[in-house]
Every structure is written in C-alpha cells, then in structure tokens.
Amino acid sequence: xxxxxxxxxxxxxxxxxxxxxxxxxxxxxxxxxxxxxxxxxxxxxxxxxxxxxxxxxxxxxxxxxxxxxxxxxxxxxxxxxxxxxxxxxxxxxxxxxxxxxxxxxxxxxxxxxxxxxxxxxxxxxxxxxxxxxxxxxxxxxxxxxxxxxxxxxxxxxxxxxxxxxxxxxxxxxxxxxxxxxxxxxxxxxxxxxxxxxxxxxxxxxxxxxxxxxxxxxxxxxxxxxxxxxxxxxxxxxxxxxxxxxxxxxxxxxxxxxxxxxxxxxxxxxxxxxxxxxxxxxxxxxxxxxxxxxxxxxxxxxxxxxxxxxxxxxxxxxxxxxxxxxxxxxxxxxxxxxxxxxxxxxxxxxxxxxxxxxxxxxxxxxxxxxxxxxxxxxxxxxxxxxxxxxxxx
Amino acid sequence: xxxxxxxxxxxxxxxxxxxxxxxxxxxxxxxxxxxxxxxxxxxxxxxxxxxxxxxxxxxxxxxxxxxxxxxxxxxxxxxxxxxxxxxxxxxxxxxxxxxxxxxxxxxxxxxxxxxxxxxxxxxxxxxxxxxxxxxxxxxxxxxxxxxxxxxxxxxxxxxxxxxxxxxxxxxxxxxxxxxxxxxxxxxxxxxxxxxxxxxxxxxxxxxxxxxxxxxxxxxxxxxxxxxxxxxxxxxxxxxxxxxxxxxxxxxxxxxxxxxxxxxxxxxxxxxxxxxxxxxx
Numbered sequence: 001x002x003x004x005x006x007x008x009x010x011x012x013x014x015x016x017x018x019x020x021x022x023x024x025x026x027x028x029x030x031x032x033x034x035x036x037x038x039x040x041x042x043x044x045x046x047x048x049x050x051x052x053x054x055x056x057x058x059x060x061x062x063x064x065x066x067x068x069x070x071x072x073x074x075x076x077x078x079x080x081x082x083x084x085x086x087x088x089x090x091x092x093x094x095x096x097x098x099x100x101x102x103x104x105x106x107x108x109x110x111x112x113x114x115x116x117x118x119x120x121x122x123x124x125x126x127x128x129x130x131x132x133x134x135x136x137x138x139x140x141x142x143x144x145x146x147x148x149x150x151x152x153x154x155x156x157x158x159x160x161x162x163x164x165x166x167x168x169x170x171x172x173x174x175x176x177x178x179x180x181x182x183x184x185x186x187x188x189x190x191x192x193x194x195x196x197x198x199x200x201x202x203x204x205x206x207x208x209x210x211x212x213x214x215x216x217x218x219x220x221x222x223x224x225x226x227x228x229x230x231x232x233x234x235x236x237x238x239x240x241x242x243x244x245x246x247x248x249x250x251x252x253x254x255x256x257x258x259x260x261x262x263x264x265x266x267x268x269x270x271x272x273x274x275x276x277x278x279x280x281x282x283x284x285x286x287x288x289x290x291x292x293x294x295x296x297x298x299x300x301x302x303x304x305x306x307x308x309x310x311x312x313x314x315x316x317x318x319x320x321x322x323x324x325x326x327x328x329x330x331x332x333x334x335x336x337x338x339x340x341x342x343x344x345x346x347x348x349x350x351x352x353x354x355x356x357x358x359x360x361x362x363x364x365x366x367x368x369x370x371x372x373x374x375x376x377x378x379x380x381x382x383x384x385x386x387x388x389x390x391x392x
Numbered sequence: 393x394x395x396x397x398x399x400x401x402x403x404x405x406x407x408x409x410x411x412x413x414x415x416x417x418x419x420x421x422x423x424x425x426x427x428x429x430x431x432x433x434x435x436x437x438x439x440x441x442x443x444x445x446x447x448x449x450x451x452x453x454x455x456x457x458x459x460x461x462x463x464x465x466x467x468x469x470x471x472x473x474x475x476x477x478x479x480x481x482x483x484x485x486x487x488x489x490x491x492x493x494x495x496x497x498x499x500x501x502x503x504x505x506x507x508x509x510x511x512x513x514x515x516x517x518x519x520x521x522x523x524x525x526x527x528x529x530x531x532x533x534x535x536x537x538x539x540x541x542x543x544x545x546x547x548x549x550x551x552x553x554x555x556x557x558x559x560x561x562x563x564x565x566x567x568x569x570x571x572x573x574x575x576x577x578x579x580x581x582x583x584x585x586x587x588x589x590x591x592x593x594x595x596x597x598x599x600x601x602x603x604x605x606x607x608x609x610x611x612x613x614x615x616x617x618x619x620x621x622x623x624x625x626x627x628x629x630x631x632x633x634x635x636x637x638x639x640x641x642x643x644x645x646x647x648x649x650x651x652x653x654x655x656x657x658x659x660x661x662x663x664x665x666x667x668x669x670x671x672x
Contacts, residue, residue, distance in 0.1 A: 158486040158521045191526035193479040200517025
C-alpha cells in the first residue's frame with residue numbers, strides 16, 4: 001500500500017487522527033478500493049469511529065503492490081497520533097505525507113516531507129488484524145437531524161468539557177433540545193447543575209423526528225467529530241432510533257466521509273429526563289409509544305439471561321424471538337434474520353473478559369468479522385477481540 | 393416564596409457575571425440572600441471556612457430591569473439560599489452574547505435557581521440555554537448566623553496598595569511560609585512579613601494614605617508610627633486577593649491588633665467585606 005497526501009489535506013488527515021484518538025487506543029488502518037479507512041473502537045465497545053478517505057483525497061493512492069493481498073493493520077493510536085500531534089506544525093512546515101505499508105517489512109512507514117528539505121520518517125510497528133467493522137446502517141434509522149457542524153458546536157458550548165453524557169431530543173414546538181444527563185446516585189447529597197440548550201427547528205437543514213423522541217449518549221466521544229466537522233465546515237447528520245440502539249453521527253464531502261457510532265442509554269427515561277418541560281407537556285407521553293410493554297421488561301432484564309437467550313436462539317421454541325424484540329414494531333432488522341445473522345447489539349460478557357472495564361449501562365456494539373461472515377451463535381464470538389484485548 | 397428577576401442590559405449582565413466569578417473564587421459554597429432591594433452573597437465564619445467570613449452586597453436595581461420577590465412571610469420578606477458558587481458563575485458564562493437573562497426560583501423535584509438565557513442568534517429563531525442550579529433553602533431559624541458582620545473598632549485603618557501587586561508578592565511568599573504577618577500604621581505604611589528559621593522577608597508599602605478616622609478619641613491616643621498587626625494564614629489572604637480581578641474603586645484594610653483583619657472593598661457599585669481572623 002502507498003498513499004501520498006499533499007498540501008492542506010495533510011492537516012485534514014491529522015485532524016481526523018486527533019478525532020479518532022479521543023475514542024480508542026488502537027487505530028485500524030485498511031486500504032480499500034473505496035479509499036483509505038481509519039477506524040477505532042473504545043475499550044468498552046460503546047463507541048466506534050471511522051473515517052474513509054477517497055482515492056481522490058490523495059495525490060497518489062495504491063491499494064496493494066502487485067501480487068500482494070491488501071494489508072490490514074492495527075497500530076497504537078498514540079504512535080500514529082505522535083506523527084500528527086502538532087496541527088500547527090503540519091500546516092506550516094509539511095508539504096507532503098507518504099504512508100506506505102510493505103508486507104515484507106513489519107513497519108508502517110509514515111514519511112513527512114517538510115520545508116527546507118527536511119524529511120521525517122516514522123517507522124511504526126503494527127499488528128495484522130481482522131477488519132474492524134461495526135454493523136450499522138444510517139438509512140434504517142427512523143430519526144434524522146442534520147445541521148451545520150457550527151450550529152452543533154455552539155449548542156454544546158454551555159456544557160462543561162467534563163460532562164460525560166447528554167440527552168438529545170425533540171421538545172415541544174419541534175425545538176431540538178440538548179440536556180446534560182446525570183446518573184442518579186441515591187447517596188449523593190450534592191446535586192449537579194442541569195444545563196439545557198434549546199435550538200429552533202430553523203437552524204437545522206433536516207429534522208425528521210417527532211416530538212418526544214430522545215437519546216442519551218456520551219458527549220465526550222462526539223466532541224472529536226464535532227471539532228473535525230467544524231474545522232472542515234461540514235454538516236453533521238445524526239441518525240438515531242429508539243433508546244438503546246446506537247446513534248450514528250455522519251459527515252461527508254466529496255473526498256472523505258466519517259461515521260461515529262455511539263451506543264445510547266437503553267433505560268427507559270427517569271421522569272426527570274422528559275424533554276418536554278412540565279408546563280408545555282402534552283397529555284399523551286409520546287416517548288412511551290416506541291416501547292412495547294415487552295421491550296420495557298426486556299430492558300430491565302439482567303444481562304445474563306439476555307446472553308443465554310441469544311445463544312439458544314437456534315431451534316428453540318418458547319423463547320422469545322430476539323431480533324424482533326429488540327426493535328420497535330415496524331422496523332426491519334438491518335441484517336438478515338436467521339441463526340447466522342450478525343446481531344446488531346451485544347453485551348460484553350463480563351465472565352469472558354475479566355480485564356475489561358465494567359460494562360456501563362450502554363450496550364456495546366457488535367462487530368462482525370468481514371473474513372468469516374457465517375458464524376453460528378454458539379461459535380466463538382466473532383468480535384474483533386484479540387486474546388490480548390483483555391487489558392482493555 | 394417567589395423570586396423572578398431579569399437582566400436585559402449587556403453591561404449589567406457583564407457586571408453581574410464578574411461579581412459571580414469573584415464570589416466563586418472566594419467561597420465554594422455560599423448563601424444568597426434575596427431581599428426586596430438587595431442581593432447578598434454571604435459566607436459566615438463557620439469552622440468549615442476556617443473562620444473567614446464574607447459579605448457582598450449589591451443593589452438589585454443597579455442590575456435587574458425586573459425584580460420580584462416574596463419572602464417566606466410578610467414579616468420576614470427575605471429568601472436565603474445555599475448554593476455552589478461555581479454553578480452560578482458557570483451558568484452566567486454562557487450569557488456573554490445574551491439578549492436577555494432571567495433568574496427565578498423553581499422547584500424541579502428539588503429547589504433550583506433556574507437561569508434562563510436567550511442567546512443572540514444569526515437565524516431568526518432564538519436559542520435558549522437553561523441552567524438549573526440546585527439550591528438549599530435555609531430555614532428561618534438559621535438566619536441569625538447569616539447577618540451582616542459588625543465592623544470591629546479597628547486599631548488602624550489604611551488604604552490598600554494595588555491588589556495585583558499585593559497578590560504577586562503574597563504568591564511568592566506562600567512558597568516560603570504559611571504564616572503571614574500583615575501590619576499597618578496610621579502613617580500610610582503597610583508591611584507584609586514572613587518569618588522562618590532561615591529567612592525573614594518583608595515587603596513595605598509606603599504612602600498609602602489612611603481614611604479619615606471615625607472616632608477622634610482613638611486617633612489622638614495612638615502613635616502614628618505604631619504598627620497594628622495580625623498573624624494570618626497566607627492561603628486565606630491569597631484566596632481573597634485571587635478573587636479580585638479588577639482593581640476596586642475603593643479598598644480599605646482595617647486591622648484589629650492580633651484579632652482580625654477586615655477588608656472593605658467597593659467594586660463600582662458592589663461592596664465586598666472580607667474578614668480573616670488571626671491564627672490561634
């Protein structure tokens with residue numbers, strides 16, 4: 001593989017790496033026919049981020065040297081980021097950046113051609129890996145919001161940088177509401193300040209969602225994409241579904257696209273998170289319409305019984321039909337139903353990966369392996385999990 | 393109990409923001425007292441604050457275009473709320489480009505001071521930021537501990553030097569000792585001293601001027617050269633100085649020998665009194 005980036009695109013690439021670095025510790029680099037893909041996932045598998053740079057983004061783009069299979073590699077994010085650490089320096093001094101991957105050497109070579117004939121070469125070690133691919137499809141999400149990134153960047157300004165979770169939804173009068181989400185701690189005597197930002201429908205290029213829908217996700221993980229989109233002056237689309245199902249944040253232009261897929265809180269909302277303020281409340285709480293009584297029970301089930309049910313899906317009678325259960329009525333599962341389907345969401349099994357951080361209330365995203373699409377559920381879980389992943 | 397107030401003027405808003413930033417630096421948790429004419433930020437001299445007390449007062453009509461309050465009863469027409477000062481200053485920080493700011497006392501599952509800010513927006517629709525600051529309503533029986541402290545009869549009263557200079561001096565001294573001696577006389581001289589086994593450092597400020605004395609008898613008895621001093625915890629002085637972002641309109645320091653130092657400042661139209669007791 002060989003890619004050559006020149007001019008202002010070097011900084012764009014650097015910014016993308018910065019955004020990805022806020023999500024995960026390892027960067028998956030894969031040259032595809034469509035372009036160079038950079039992906040990462042966080043340790044609790046609740047956030048996945050991916051940038052795809054089209055061949056036109058590069059002055060030269062060569063997927064594979066003749067006769068060789070395209071290489072896929074996994075690099076330490078820290079190492080790759082160190083090449084692009086100073087964006088100001090990239091802008092001022094770097095003319096060209098060449099990324100090459102040679103199957104024979106076990107090094108990813110990133111060479112920066114700078115002013116005054118200075119050439120900086122970074123030889124980064126990598127590991128071969130399976131392709132990291134999250135299963136998601138924005139087209140299947142019923143709710144879409146789209147706005148210039150600047151609008152969303154301004155919208156998150158009132159929230160402290162340390163704030164983890166935020167709820168996004170549609171309030172009364174079709175206003176888009178962002179509200180800080182605090183986990184309710186029974187023993188805390190000091191309550192935290194709640195901040196809410198309300199934006200009018202007119203600021204959005206697209207608003208396809210009814211009043212009352214809302215999702216809660218980790219704002220910190222989104223900030224990386226927001227700042228990238230703001231600097232590139234792009235619009236950000238948010239595709240989401242019922243609480244618990246991942247939300248997809250996407251940006252796109254002719255040379256690149258980016259997708260951040262974040263898990264959303266699956267609990268039915270505590271009453272305090274009703275985004276329609278009490279004075280303006282409608283008589284029928286629309287939020288409940290999405291969840292069938294069965295779903296509510298399901299959401300409260302403990303993790304173990306969910307896991308067991310999943311593994312015995314094949315040929316068992318009497319157990320609930322899981323794929324349809326996890327979706328509100330009327331939606332098709334994005335992947336083909338059947339025992340070999342790759343499920344949309346999954347929980348980390350605490351017992352199998354003791355080293356990982358305790359599962360948050362967020363469901364983790366499920367990653368399939370591109371190399372082996374057909375897996376029986378009873379087989380080894382086709383998560384990208386390497387055995388060494390245990391240190392989390 | 394009811395409280396609703398509104399600020400529409402940008403200058404008033406900025407001033408109120410500066411006041412809340414100052415309070416946030418001086419006291420982590422403070423009491424906000426709301427009365428028909430005034431707002432007070434109070435820190436009472438409990439053990440928790442190490443004996444430091446603060447009384448900040450502003451006239452509501454200098455800030456708010458609308459102001460309505462109803463205390464807990466007609467006879468006691470005041471509201472005392474305890475809150476985390478940083479929450480208020482953080483909330484006001486988002487009001488830099490505001491068209492209007494409203495504050496009101498609300499009850500959203502627990503009592504809150506809700507700050508609602510209407511932002512200027514390029515598009516036709518407005519953007520509204522709402523901050524719900526949790527507060528604790530202080531019951532009537534505890535009000536007696538939160539009254540304006542009586543200004544002690546001081547031995548020496550002197551105008552302070554430029555606070556920024558004082559702050560940089562005290563900041564350096566903090567690295568040497570926790571124990572600072574502040575002394576002043578009626579001749580316009582103020583000294584900041586630290587003494588350790590190895591070193592003594594004194595910074596002398598001269599020609600500061602003394603305010604006219606309240607009681608004539610006391611002044612005649614006292615030798616103008618004689619210093620009145622107080623030994624205080626340097627960190628408390630530093631915290632006080634760090635909270636002053638701009639140089640005040642008026643700054644007076646009153647010293648009661650070996651008892652207490654009292655700072656009396658006026659920032660435009662907001663008065664601040666800060667008391668630091670002597671180290672026991």
